[in-house]
Amino acid sequence: IVNFIDSIGTILVLLSVFGISLTFGPVLMQEVKYQTKQGINSVLNSAGLSENRENIEEKSSPKEIVPPNTDFSIVIPKIEASAPVTANVDPFNEREFLTALRKGVAHAKGTSFPGIEGNTYIFAHSTDAFYNVGRYNAVFYLIGKLEKGDEVDVYYKGEKYVYIVYDKKVVTPEAIEYLNNVKGESRLTLQTCYPPGTTLRRLVVIAKLPQ
Numbered sequence: 001i002v003n004f005i006d007s008i009g010t011i012l013v014l015l016s017v018f019g020i021s022l023t024f025g026p027v028l029m030q031e032v033k034y035q036t037k038q039g040i041n042s043v044l045n046s047a048g049l050s051e052n053r054e055n056i057e058e059k060s061s062p063k064e065i066v067p068p069n070t071d072f073s074i075v076i077p078k079i080e081a082s083a084p085v086t087a088n089v090d091p092f093n094e095r096e097f098l099t100a101l102r103k104g105v106a107h108a109k110g111t112s113f114p115g116i117e118g119n120t121y122i123f124a125h126s127t128d129a130f131y132n133v134g135r136y137n138a139v140f141y142l143i144g145k146l147e148k149g150d151e152v153d154v155y156y157k158g159e160k161y162v163y164i165v166y167d168k169k170v171v172t173p174e175a176i177e178y179l180n181n182v183k184g185e186s187r188l189t190l191q192t193c194y195p196p197g198t199t200l201r202r203l204v205v206i207a208k209l210p211q
Contacts, residue, residue: 075153079142114156123191140192163207
């Protein structure tokens, strides 16, 4: 009986580990990749390497990321993220946006499209269930690492638009003013739920096309 109980306990532990891996695997992998790359760069800088430095940096630097398509997609070089974008998704219709987010990220219905004046709003969500974190939120998991001056590339109708980050903030779910269109600039707003696996708050990153 004791051996049987021990076996059941072992099976339950293994199932738990497997479940955690499936749930958080995508976001953990992105975090590990990012931290590894940052660690390599930090070592190079602190060591003050000069000989063969260029070769080492070239190997540790991310390769050019090929977009999933050029019809409508997003590439974020710093965090090595890329995803197709589903256009005209209602951000207030959970069934609609969760369907879109299984394929990539979503463009909010009623906001502008890339390359023209206004606000292009692209979002990813995690649901209120922790076990869906890897399913819906992995693509934008690392956008909190973006800083002023970082590049975000959006491909739309065969054209590439290079946006430059200038602001980011954590806001409440009720702060829907970031969906509003703007005048005088071509703005890109990226949004995901924060912290991952919850719907407690929203992480918003704002970029714009250089004049």
